[in-house]
Amino acid sequence: MVARPTRLTPPVECIRLFDAEAGLDGFIAVHSTALGPGAGGCRFWTYADADLALADALRLAEGMSYKNALAGLPFGGAKAVLRKPAGGFDRAALFQAFGRAVEALGGLYVTAEDVGTSVADMQEVAGTTRHVAGLPRADGRAGGDPSPWTAKGVFEAMQAAAHFAFGRELHGLTVAVQGTGNVGADLCSRLAEAGAKLVIADPNPARRDRLAHIHGATVVDVDDIAAVDADIFAPCALGGALTAETVRAMKAKLVCGAANNQLASPEVADLLLARGVVYAPDYVVNAGGIINVSAEYLGEDEREVGARVCAIAPRVVALLDRAAREGRSPAVVADEMAEEVIAAGQRAAA
Numbered sequence: 243m244v245a246r247p248t249r250l251t252p253p254v255e256c257i258r259l260f261d262a263e264a265g266l267d268g269f270i271a272v273h274s275t276a277l278g279p280g281a282g283g284c285r286f287w288t289y290a291d292a293d294l295a296l297a298d299a300l301r302l303a304e305g306m307s308y309k310n311a312l313a314g315l316p317f318g319g320a321k322a323v324l325r326k327p328a329g330g331f332d333r334a335a336l337f338q339a340f341g342r343a344v345e346a347l348g349g350l351y352v353t354a355e356d357v358g359t360s361v362a363d364m365q366e367v368a369g370t371t372r373h374v375a376g377l378p379r380a381d382g383r384a385g386g387d388p389s390p391w392t393a394k395g396v397f398e399a400m401q402a403a404a405h406f407a408f409g410r411e412l413h414g415l416t417v418a419v420q421g422t423g424n425v426g427a428d429l430c431s432r433l434a435e436a437g438a439k440l441v442i443a444d445p446n447p448a449r450r451d452r453l454a455h456i457h458g459a460t461v462v463d464v465d466d467i468a469a470v471d472a473d474i475f476a477p478c479a480l481g482g483a484l485t486a487e488t489v490r491a492m493k494a495k496l497v498c499g500a501a502n503n504q505l506a507s508p509e510v511a512d513l514l515l516a517r518g519v520v521y522a523p524d525y526v527v528n529a530g531g532i533i534n535v536s537a538e539y540l541g542e543d544e545r546e547v548g549a550r551v552c553a554i555a556p557r558v559v560a561l562l563d564r565a566a567r568e569g570r571s572p573a574v575v576a577d578e579m580a581e582e583v584i585a586a587g588q589r590a591a592a
């Protein structure tokens with residue numbers, strides 16, 4: 243089967259952010275507002291040039307449209323990408339300036355944390371805009387660090403996908419976890435508690451060694467993690483973990499992890515299918531964080547977050563079932579299902 247061409251479509255809005263005094267340099271890309279305001283985190287990262295930052299913003303914003311649609315959230319997709327200044331900078335001033343840019347969009351874009359940003363950064367953003375989530379939690383209300391919700395969703399999706407792929411519990415299975423940051427570390431704790439064996443890799447020795455010590459995980463080099471002898475591969479670092487090369491070398495028969503944009507190119511989805519590897523699509527599996535962020539923005543409480551996160555695993559199974567019946571990649575089926583939801587939103591708004 244031939245993969246669909248890349249699904250990039252023009253964004254609704256793409257704003258260049260530049261404030262030399264504050265050190266602000268980046269983009270806000272709003273990909274779709276068919277289901278509601280564009281929601282997606284703010285990435286703060288080193289980019290060699292503005293074009294690379296723009297490409298990342300567009301790609302990530304589009305991914306958020308699909309993720310929010312399939313999670314059943316009343317939000318479109320958007321993302322902010324800020325270039326980390328090369329020299330010294332005033333972090334508070336930079337995020338306050340970013341907040342002013344978000345506010346100027348009048349609610350078209352709702353921001354939160356992403357790679358490189360923290361709750362403290364979002365508190366600075368909240369000083370200059372209302373359209374921000376990921377702030378400290380207050381009395382049973384949704385809020386705070388979304389990572390534990392993301393990890394819970396990934397873990398439950400993995401449990402369900404293991405039943406689908408192997409017909410058994412996670413107990414005794416070996417899971418290779420790539421990246422032991424906020425989500426990866428939490429996922430490892432849940433996996434260890436469920437009796438799974440862990441193989442981990444992270445370039446950050448402090449994070450990696452702490453987990454090895456607590457859970458008796460085997461540590462391998464970052465270049466080897468995708469090819470280790472494991473039943474499940476869990477990409478929890480940055481995007482692009484699944485290349486033609488890594489998939490050909492992979493021994494795991496199930497991929498289920500937190501990282502966004504795991505497929506380095508659309509064709510990799512077909513390679514996984516051809517090699518008999520079950521792929522639980524990234525944005526379906528990792529929706530726990532945005533579920534928490536959106537509930538916070540809407541003023542909902544944690545019970546609603548819990549109920550929506552619990553719906554992730556059955557959704558993954560329904561998707562894997564349909565893909566298997568149709569002999570197609572779950573990645574392609576997920577995209578189609580998300581596009582149906584977005585199209586219905588567009589029709590309703592017309």
Ligand code: NAD
Nearest residue numbers: 388389392421423424425443444464478479500501502531
């Ligand atoms: P994080 O920055 O806390 O952790 C990422 C970890 O990956 C770090 O420890 C880093 O050292 C490690 N890493 C980097 N390159 C690596 C490599 N080549 N091999 C192995 N490890 C490597 O980020 P996070 O919040 O844990 O998010 C992890 C992934 O999940 C990201 O792709 C993020 O976009 C995605 N995600 C996170 C959330 C959330 O709620 N935090 C929600 C949805 C998706």
